[in-house]
Amino acid sequence: MNNKSIFDNLKKAEQGARISIISYLILSSIKLITGIIFNSAALLADGINNATDLISSICVLVGLKISRKPADDNHLYGHFRAELISSLIASFIMLYAGIQVVIFSIKKIWYQDFNSPSTPTIIVAIISSLIMLVVFYYNYNLSKKIGSSALKAVAFDNLSDAFVSMGTLVGIVGTILGIKQADGIAAFIVGCIIIYTAINIFKEATHILTDGIDVEKIEAINKIVKNIEGVVSIKEIRGRSHGLIHFIDVTITVNPELNVIKSHDITVKIEKALQKEFFACETLIHLEPDEDFIDKN
Structure with missing residues (x-):
């Protein structure tokens, strides 16, 4: 396969990253605003998660753009590993956010700072999970087609976000039904999922960057x-x-x-x-x- 084909596929990967950026920008804004207005710790945590995902996707997009730079005197093999470095940076951002969400949720449970979310938070959680499943399906299939590690990391991040929104939904419904700790517990689970996803992305990126091969x-x-x-x-x-x-x-x-x-x-x-x-x-x-x-x- 010639370099033109590789660069064309990197452009396709950029399109997937852009779709994630737009999705995260819209969803994080809606979740954070709705979570604040209607008192949902789980939805707030989910919104924070999407905000970090937004930053991560921007990092991946920048990495993919750098990857398309042709070889030069200092990079005789090209700049293809830039997308892996962007995945590595994204994993650190996600890890930090996940730890903060876990600390936030533990404090709410420990100090029994319970609020009762309203019905609009349920609607937001349902719509969010469906959107992220669609985005995951698109990005994952595209990453397999073109062989992009960075886009594959983005896709699995999309999938984890869909599961996070489902967990958020369960927590919100549980709280509305009278289980006061459910919202805080859901927020804690969200944080753990963020951390787990960050660790997996970190492991895959470092494996390839250190010349590892399956x-x-x-x-x-x-x-x-x-x-x-x-x-x-x-x-x-x-x-x-x-x-x-x-x-x-x-x-x-x-x-x-x-x-x-x-x-x-x-x-x-x-x-x-x-x-x-x-x-x-x-x-x-x-x-x-x-x-x-x-x-x-």
């Missing part, structure tokens, strides 16, 4: 390469990710009697097979003469 991907590469005609054995496979693009290094052994053209054909077959399996990848194939052939001769 074992399943290495196994998939091994299976593809060993089935290529002309490959005698595989000596080493290494890989890393730079956002949307994978860099794969493979060392194989071949018949030492092959000429340059046939040897080159093997590397081309490997490159095409890997590019078909993975969304975008750059491969470095190193050929070595197979020792069995040498020993026989």
Whole structure:
């Protein structure tokens, strides 16, 4: 896949981030205002959650824009990892917000600062959860299609927000039905979900930034390469990710009697097979003469 295709897909990922930004801007404003007016700690916590998500999505959008910058003298592999750095920043923002929401909810429960939310808070929670489910579905499918780690993080954040709104709904209804602590407990659960989501985004981003790669991907590469005609054995496979693009290094052994053209054909077959399996990848194939052939001769 050429760079133009990769940059086009980064632009598509930006569109997903923009949809999240618009959704969070509208929902956080409505939740915070409604939560204050109609006395719902859970809805306030949910609004704070969406406000941090708004900042996180902006960070991701900035990271995606930087990722589209072409390679230069100081970045010979391009700027693709910028989207991962943006995910990392987003996770810190979410973690801080989650801790604050948990502290806020514990204080309300401890000091028995209970208020009774009104019916409008239920409507806001229902509409919010439905909107975020739609946004999650769009962003998740787009992230799978184009292979964007940052957009995938945004998508799972969207999903957690949908669950948060559902939990908020349960807390509000419980409080209205007479369980005074329900609103505060829902706010506490919201905070825990925010923290859990932040930790997962942090782990995935740092895994890729430290050149980590899933074992399943290495196994998939091994299976593809060993089935290529002309490959005698595989000596080493290494890989890393730079956002949307994978860099794969493979060392194989071949018949030492092959000429340059046939040897080159093997590397081309490997490159095409890997590019078909993975969304975008750059491969470095190193050929070595197979020792069995040498020993026989």
